[in-house]
Amino acid sequence: xxxxxxxxxxxxxxxxxxxxxxxxxxxxxxxxxxxxxxxxxxxxxxxxxxxxxxxxxxxxxxxxxxxxxxxxxxxxxxxxxxxxxxxxxxxxxxxxxxxxxxxxxxxxxxxxxxxxxxxxx
Numbered sequence: 448x449x450x451x452x453x454x455x456x457x458x459x460x461x462x463x464x465x466x467x468x469x470x471x472x473x474x475x476x477x478x479x480x481x482x483x484x485x486x487x488x489x490x491x492x493x494x495x496x497x498x499x500x501x502x503x504x505x506x507x508x509x510x511x512x513x514x515x516x517x518x519x520x521x522x523x524x525x526x527x528x529x530x531x532x533x534x535x536x537x538x539x540x541x542x543x544x545x546x547x548x549x550x551x552x553x554x555x556x557x558x559x560x561x562x563x564x565x566x567x568x
Contacts, residue, residue: 456480457553460512465489469498476502482552484537486512493540508548512537 459480461471465488475483476499483499485492489511496509515534518527537545 453479458482458484458549460484460486462486465491468495472498473502475499476507477504479505480552481506482508482510482548484510484512486514486535488513496540508539508543508552510537510539510543510545510548 456478457480459475459478459482461468461475461483463471468485468487468489469491472495475485485495489495492511499507499509512535515536516527516529518525520526537549539545539548
């Protein structure tokens with residue numbers, strides 16, 4: 448992201464390994480978005496939410512996502528393991544209901560949800 452990019456985004460997803468996440472928290476804090484979702488195992492969720500909230504200039508909801516998938520490296524390749532279409536559980540540090548945050552951040556959330564469900568994304 449360049450400094451001049453102040454384009455609005457409905458939702459920002461950061462998907463990476465836990466040990467890499469702390470290094471990028473300034474980016475989602477500065478992006479013009481009311482909702483940030485950090486995806487992955489995160490034993491320091493509260494600390495990461497505080498890091499984003501102290502660096503942002505606009506109100507943000509920070510949610511945490513956990514994908515119902517896994518994987519392993521085998522013969523130099525990443526092998527994905529999932530059951531069914533896959534899934535993602537979302538929630539906040541204080542138990543916030545993710546549906547309310549998603550519905551307020553994404554104007555046509557139901558259409559997006561249906562589209563993603565139909566395509567298996």
